[in-house]
Amino acid sequence: MLASTTMNVPKIHGCYRLHPQISNFSQNIHLTSLTTCYKSKLSSAASILSHPQFPIPGTNSKLKEIRVSEIGAPLWTWKEDDDEQDLTLNGEVYQKTLKLVECAMFAALGGLTYILSSSLAIENYFGCFFALPIVFSSMRWDIVAGRKTMVATATLLLVLGGPIKAITYLLMHGFLGLAMGSLWRSKASWGVSVFVSTFVRAAGAMCYVVMYSFLIRENILALITINIHASVTFILSSLGFLVIPSMNIIYAIFGTVLLLNCCFFVFLLHLLYALFFTRLGMKASLRLPTWFAKAI
Template sequence: MLPSTTMNILKIHGCYRPQPKVSQYSHNSRLCNASSASILSHPQFPISKTDSKLKRIRVSEIGAPLWTWKDDEEENTRSSDDLTMNGDVYQKTLRLVECSMFAALGGLTYILSSSLAIENYFGCFFALPIVFSSMRWDIVAGRKTMVATATLLLVLAGPIKAITYLLMHGFLGLAMGSLWRSKASWGVSVLVSALVRAAGAMCYVVMYSFLIRENILALITINIHASVTFILSSFGFLVIPSMNIIYAIFGTVLLLNCSFFVFLLHLLYALFFTRLGMKASLRLPKWFAKAI
């Protein structure tokens, strides 16, 4: 009874209007008709407008490719050229291998000679690997051989052996190799190499004086002073020479010793290089060239 009363009240006031029932099928068909009609009635764009729009579009230029078959072929050709006998990579590898072999040979020979106490007999061959590397390749190769030999001695025999090798043989071989590589005369080469050898010998004496806590240079000069005084007194000259004269005598004797040693090295190494077929790269004196 309550629902009927409510409906009567709504009818009186005009708020309630009965709605007819619409089936789902009719609703879907109406939507389909409306959508098809809207699609058919939609205005189509003319072809000329689309063509004009496509003509206005600008396509950026295509850049060069990062890799092509031609670049790959050129790289393969270049790598094959480098691996030939005259190629850059092959020559650098050969120089590195030879410098390493010469450094190992020089270091092991120096260690064995020092261990067997025959260093004085083989001392003339210790600078040969450095000179040979400088003559065969360049001065840089000789320097690398010297540094590699000193490093090997530092690892195997300690810093004293390495420094001794550098002072007595390493810098001498580098100086000779550099002068021979630059085609300097034998006079200049012998003089400069003798000065390098003398400076190395002085540094060697100073180093061992520091190690044994004894002034070896003072002992040498005292012995020279006593010898000179004895020689003068034996000839009837009662004269005591000053220390400046003693130092001059010591320096002269040292330079003469180093000069004779370096000159013998020049003769030995020149004969060795000549036998190896490297005579064209040497600047030999006329008398020596005729003798050999």
């Protein structure tokens, strides 16, 4: 009995040892089948990628059609010839830069002259030259250049002297210079230029008086008319006329005196500026009266 038992053990072990060999063999077969299946799938995917199949229009395919956007025009192009032409002496870029620089220089000259004259209390002696940079810019380039010079000068005075000096310059000299420069640039006659510039100067003087009346809280126009009324009454009484003039007559006298003052001032500016431009060689761009052209 013992012998049979001992003889059966190897057989039993042999049976148990054969089982893992069979299982390893089945696993190898399973791995081999998986590898071949994976390789077949890779080969099919590679063939699809190497030969893509796009859906043909008109078929019942559920895939969407692939659309390629059109190539647009470039946003900018390089032009070497135009840049080289603009940088020449007669080029557009050069002329615009030169005009801007000259307007800035004239504005700085006019603003500093006005600041120094008002600071040294010699404004009445140099008042004829404050509008010259604006007129010169208008005659040298165009009306736009004259307007830029006026605005730049007023901005400089606003920074250096405050808003009162800037507004005073515009009312008394800036608009007058712009009006004269525009009329001379358009070849207007001296009669039209003097007439229009006189009214511009008179309107600026009235606005100047109103502005200072508001600042000092006093009606300067009323004080002026009262003094004129007292002077006219005294003159009439001294001549033997016992007449008291009405306020309408006083206003008329005040307006007439103001217009005459502005007319003489503007006419003096025309003579002075015409002589200045003639000496600079700009006589061809001026429309001078016959008597003045013969005199110079």
